[in-house]
Amino acid sequence: MIVPLSCPDIGNRERDLINEVLNSNVLSIGPKIALFERLVAEYLQVKEAVAVNSGTSGLHLAVRALGIGEGDEVITTPFSFISSSNCLIFEKARPVFADIDPVTFNIDPEQIESRITPKTRAILPVHVFGRPADMDTIFKIATKKGIFVIEDACEAIGASYHGKKVGTECDAGVFAFYPNKQITTGEGGIITTNNSDVASLCRSMRNQGRSEEDGGWLNHCRLGYNYRLDELSAALGVAQIERIxxxxxxxxxxxxxxxxxxxxxxxxxxxxxxxxxxxxxxxxxxxxxxxxxxxxxxxxxxxxxxxxxxxxxxxxxxxxxxxxxxxxxxxxxxxxxxxxxxxxxxxxxxxxxxxxxxxxxxxxxxxxxxxx
Known part of the structure; x- marks a missing residue:
C-alpha cells in the first residue's frame, strides 16, 4: 500500500469555479480574489483580508506595513518553518528567539519578556502544527510593552484559543494555503487585520506599490512587489473556504x-x-x-x-x-x-x-x- 504524507482535497465545485475563470478570460486582479478575501474575512470575523501568493509574502508585507525595519528586534520561535524568521531578515530586522514549551511546541511566553529590549518592536508567535499559542499571555506582554503582535497562523486556519480564532485580534495575522494545508489555493496566503491602514498598505505593496486611491497602472506610490494571488488560485480558495x-x-x-x-x-x-x-x-x-x-x-x-x-x-x-x-x-x-x-x-x-x-x-x- 502507498500512503502519501499529504493529499489535497479537490472536488467538482473547485473545478467548476476554475472553469468559470478560464471562460471569463480574466486571470488576474478579478472578481474571484475579491470574493475569496470577503469569504475569509467573514469566516474569521475580521475587517480586512488581503490575499497574496504565499504565506511568506504575507508575513513579509505584514512586517513592512507595521514599519519594522533595520535595527529592530522581533521575538519569535526557533521551532518553525523558516519563513517566520526570514520575513524579518528581509527588512534587516533581527529575529530574537525564545525557546518553546515542550508540551505545546509553541513559543514559551515565560521566556518572552526577558528578551525584550528597547529595540523590540513586535512578538511573532507561530501556531505550530495548527495548535494555538498562549495568546492571552502574549497579548498582555505586548500591551504592557507597547509592541506589535504578528501571528503566523499559516498552519492554523480555524484554530481557536478560548473561543477566539487565531489571527484575528493581532496587528496582523497571516494564513497560508500550500497544498498540504487544511485548505489550499495551490500556492497562496492571506493577511488578516482590523486596521484599514495596514490592509491598504499591504494591498498596495502586493501590487508593485500601486495605490488603490490614486494613480494609474504605471504610477507607483511606494516600493512594492509582485505578491498578487491569481484568479485561478483564488477560485480554488473560494471553493475550499466554502466547505472549511x-x-x-x-x-x-x-x-x-x-x-x-x-x-x-x-x-x-x-x-x-x-x-x-x-x-x-x-x-x-x-x-x-x-x-x-x-x-x-x-x-x-x-x-x-x-x-x-x-x-x-x-x-x-x-x-x-x-x-x-x-x-x-x-x-x-x-x-x-x-x-x-x-x-x-x-x-x-x-x-x-x-x-x-x-x-x-x-x-x-x-x-x-x-x-x-
Missing part, C-alpha cells in the same frame, strides 16, 4: 482516530488536546521516545510506501542562521530535543481507516525493529 467546516471536522476526526490507534505502541507520544483550545489539524506529528532512532524508523516507513517527515529542524541551527548570528547547539534545548524526536505521519482530509491502520502497524514494526 467540513474539512476541519474531517481532519479532527482523523487526528483523534490516529491517537486512539497509536496508544498500543510503546515509545510513541501522540499530540495532546488542551481544554479551551481548538487545534486546526495541519499535520499529525508524534514524538518518539529517547533512544529510538528516528532515521531508522523513517527508512522503514518509506520502504513500505508510507510518506513521513521530521518536523521541524531548529531555525537557529540552519547553516545561514549559524553563520549570520553565531548560534550553536545547546542555545535552545527544548527546541533541539523536540526537533530530534518529532515525526509527521500521513495526514489529509480523506485518509481512510485502512490507511491509518496500515501506517500504525508498520510504525509498530519499525519501533520493534529499532528496539531490538
Amino acid at each position: 467546516d467540513e474539512i476541519l471536522a474531517k481532519r479532527e476526526s482523523a487526528a483523534r482516530a490516529y491517537s486512539v490507534k497509536l496508544k498500543k505502541i510503546k515509545g510513541v507520544m501522540t499530540p495532546n488536546e488542551t481544554p479551551g483550545v481548538r487545534i486546526s489539524w495541519f499535520v499529525y506529528v508524534v514524538s518518539l521516545a529517547h533512544g529510538i532512532d528516528r532515521n531508522s524508523v523513517m527508512n522503514h516507513l518509506q520502504k513500505n510506501g508510507i510518506g513521513c517527515r521530521p518536523y521541524f529542524q531548529p531555525l537557529h541551527l540552519q547553516p545561514f542562521y549559524r553563520k549570520s548570528f553565531g548560534y550553536s547547539e545547546g542555545d535552545y534545548p527544548n527546541t533541539e530535543r523536540i526537533s530530534s524526536s518529532t515525526l509527521a505521519l500521513p495526514f489529509f482530509n480523506d485518509i481512510t481507516e485502512q490507511q491509518m491502520d496500515y501506517v500504525v502497524d508498520v510504525l509498530q514494526q519499525a519501533i520493534e525493529l529499532v528496539s531490538c
Whole structure:
C-alpha cells in the first residue's frame, strides 16, 4: 500500500469555479480574489483580508506595513518553518528567539519578556502544527510593552484559543494555503487585520506599490512587489473556504482516530488536546521516545510506501542562521530535543481507516525493529 504524507482535497465545485475563470478570460486582479478575501474575512470575523501568493509574502508585507525595519528586534520561535524568521531578515530586522514549551511546541511566553529590549518592536508567535499559542499571555506582554503582535497562523486556519480564532485580534495575522494545508489555493496566503491602514498598505505593496486611491497602472506610490494571488488560485480558495467546516471536522476526526490507534505502541507520544483550545489539524506529528532512532524508523516507513517527515529542524541551527548570528547547539534545548524526536505521519482530509491502520502497524514494526 502507498500512503502519501499529504493529499489535497479537490472536488467538482473547485473545478467548476476554475472553469468559470478560464471562460471569463480574466486571470488576474478579478472578481474571484475579491470574493475569496470577503469569504475569509467573514469566516474569521475580521475587517480586512488581503490575499497574496504565499504565506511568506504575507508575513513579509505584514512586517513592512507595521514599519519594522533595520535595527529592530522581533521575538519569535526557533521551532518553525523558516519563513517566520526570514520575513524579518528581509527588512534587516533581527529575529530574537525564545525557546518553546515542550508540551505545546509553541513559543514559551515565560521566556518572552526577558528578551525584550528597547529595540523590540513586535512578538511573532507561530501556531505550530495548527495548535494555538498562549495568546492571552502574549497579548498582555505586548500591551504592557507597547509592541506589535504578528501571528503566523499559516498552519492554523480555524484554530481557536478560548473561543477566539487565531489571527484575528493581532496587528496582523497571516494564513497560508500550500497544498498540504487544511485548505489550499495551490500556492497562496492571506493577511488578516482590523486596521484599514495596514490592509491598504499591504494591498498596495502586493501590487508593485500601486495605490488603490490614486494613480494609474504605471504610477507607483511606494516600493512594492509582485505578491498578487491569481484568479485561478483564488477560485480554488473560494471553493475550499466554502466547505472549511467540513474539512476541519474531517481532519479532527482523523487526528483523534490516529491517537486512539497509536496508544498500543510503546515509545510513541501522540499530540495532546488542551481544554479551551481548538487545534486546526495541519499535520499529525508524534514524538518518539529517547533512544529510538528516528532515521531508522523513517527508512522503514518509506520502504513500505508510507510518506513521513521530521518536523521541524531548529531555525537557529540552519547553516545561514549559524553563520549570520553565531548560534550553536545547546542555545535552545527544548527546541533541539523536540526537533530530534518529532515525526509527521500521513495526514489529509480523506485518509481512510485502512490507511491509518496500515501506517500504525508498520510504525509498530519499525519501533520493534529499532528496539531490538
